[in-house]
Amino acid sequence: MGLLGYDFMQRALIAAALIGLIAPLIGVFLVQRRLALLGDGMGHVALTGVGLAFLTGIAPVPTALVVAALGALVLELVRAKSRTAGDLALALVFYGGIAGGVMLTSLASGKASTALNQYLFGSLSTVATEDIAWLIGAGALVVIVLVIFGREMFAMTLDPDVAHVQGIRTTRLGILLTVLAAVTVVIGMRTVGLLLVSAIMIVPVAAAQQFTGSFRTTAMVAVGLGLVCSLAGLTTSFSLDVPPGPTIVLIALAVFLVSAIAAYPVRRRRQRHPHPAEEHHHG
Amino acid sequence: MSTALACRDVCIDIEASCILSNVNLAVESGEFVAVLGANGSGKTTLMRAILGLLPITSGQIDVFGTPIGRFREWGRLAYVPQRLHSAGAVPVSVHEVVGAGLISPQQRLPRRGDRQRIVDALAQVGLADRRRDRFDALSGGQQRRVMIAAAIAKDADLYVLDEPTAGVDAESQERISETFGSLREQGRTILLVTHELGPFAALASRIVVLGSPRGETSTVLYDGPPPVPDHLRERVWHHSEDVVMRAPEPGVLEPGAG
Numbered sequence: 001m002g003l004l005g006y007d008f009m010q011r012a013l014i015a016a017a018l019i020g021l022i023a024p025l026i027g028v029f030l031v032q033r034r035l036a037l038l039g040d041g042m043g044h045v046a047l048t049g050v051g052l053a054f055l056t057g058i059a060p061v062p063t064a065l066v067v068a069a070l071g072a073l074v075l076e077l078v079r080a081k082s083r084t085a086g087d088l089a090l091a092l093v094f095y096g097g098i099a100g101g102v103m104l105t106s107l108a109s110g111k112a113s114t115a116l117n118q119y120l121f122g123s124l125s126t127v128a129t130e131d132i133a134w135l136i137g138a139g140a141l142v143v144i145v146l147v148i149f150g151r152e153m154f155a156m157t158l159d160p161d162v163a164h165v166q167g168i169r170t171t172r173l174g175i176l177l178t179v180l181a182a183v184t185v186v187i188g189m190r191t192v193g194l195l196l197v198s199a200i201m202i203v204p205v206a207a208a209q210q211f212t213g214s215f216r217t218t219a220m221v222a223v224g225l226g227l228v229c230s231l232a233g234l235t236t237s238f239s240l241d242v243p244p245g246p247t248i249v250l251i252a253l254a255v256f257l258v259s260a261i262a263a264y265p266v267r268r269r270r271q272r273h274p275h276p277a278e279e280h281h282h283g
Numbered sequence: 284m285s286t287a288l289a290c291r292d293v294c295i296d297i298e299a300s301c302i303l304s305n306v307n308l309a310v311e312s313g314e315f316v317a318v319l320g321a322n323g324s325g326k327t328t329l330m331r332a333i334l335g336l337l338p339i340t341s342g343q344i345d346v347f348g349t350p351i352g353r354f355r356e357w358g359r360l361a362y363v364p365q366r367l368h369s370a371g372a373v374p375v376s377v378h379e380v381v382g383a384g385l386i387s388p389q390q391r392l393p394r395r396g397d398r399q400r401i402v403d404a405l406a407q408v409g410l411a412d413r414r415r416d417r418f419d420a421l422s423g424g425q426q427r428r429v430m431i432a433a434a435i436a437k438d439a440d441l442y443v444l445d446e447p448t449a450g451v452d453a454e455s456q457e458r459i460s461e462t463f464g465s466l467r468e469q470g471r472t473i474l475l476v477t478h479e480l481g482p483f484a485a486l487a488s489r490i491v492v493l494g495s496p497r498g499e500t501s502t503v504l505y506d507g508p509p510p511v512p513d514h515l516r517e518r519v520w521h522h523s524e525d526v527v528m529r530a531p532e533p534g535v536l537e538p539g540a541g
Binding site for chain 2: 028034148157163165168169209212214216218
């Protein structure tokens, strides 16, 4: 209980719960679209936003939001032009984002390296009171957009060509998904940190899909796992006095490992009898 | 009878090389047309252009009287691919794959009756009992039938299918041709793109053979009733050995084996 006695811990728990809930919701679409590493790129771009905030004195969360969303937009426009250019664009965004972030932060002040570390790997004490409103606002935005466009996005990630023939604007939805990933990265930047935030989007999905049978249950189980991992990671990091980002991610990876091992017999059975219905078919 | 699809003098270039030229093709409502051709004959290219997935260089493609670039009545057009783009990434259920056919910008939220539509569509392909299963746990042929069910759930007027029977076991082939037989009886229009007519030989009202006369750019070589004229047989069957059906599991198809 001692934990909730600290104001900063209350704010950190709210922030961790938000990212734990929202990151896997976006992650499940990214995995389906085979863009599991996209969140990483967005994290790097957001770092440039953080550097810019240091330099200009503007609040870091909204600055990172705007910069990451713009980066997402540019990336998707290049990807829409060509597949190979898109792959390269992702790489360039990785490098440019992190170099820009470190450069701008270094230019800003002497305290840069500690501050930078907090943004890279998360920190318990940096969630400011005014951040909470931004984080909840951004989280609500992601959920509302998913309620409206989630089903179309599912059809688009399942097969973009078939989705096109259903009148779904696949390019625009792809852009929207990347922008949502960018917003999610910023929601996680305070607690999980920009280098590791992508893990909380992807690892709970990887753990869930070991034993789920549908997209919907995968998403729901992943959200549950994401929430549990980020709250457990945050409290563990408090008692061990280590950064929360790595703690949350290591707990998530442990959950993945356990679920992969537990699901092994199920998978083996499935491989041995891949088509159960056909067994009933004779005579 | 109205025209479901009309291609007029269609030429398609991909990255500066001409894939198809002067393709003329009209499909009337209620027709069952099979587009045949060897690998590289441009039949997949033509299909993608008809679906609005690929720009045409010149000519015009009208779907239900509207140029495909301005076509918006997507509910009337259904497409069944060979396989799903994302197969195997995140688990999806058979129910979800069929349900995806009902999603559109006009129908963002689930509607009452969606579930019944999905159940009915799956029953038409003989897979009602697999609704709750993982899509990737089904055999190739069953997966194809589920994708066909997704198109049926959409209740479209024109169905475009890409190689619906390539790599499909005999039982599923039979089931697929039965399904399309009944769609044809309901007056739906079907455009099939394939290497081999196979089980559709008896259903197709017309066949269109694409190929390149004397090494020139591919175009329509034959448009008329089946069968394929003798002098074109070589062109259609030329490369078909690389789509040889996967051998069925031993015992599954032998009568009385169970």
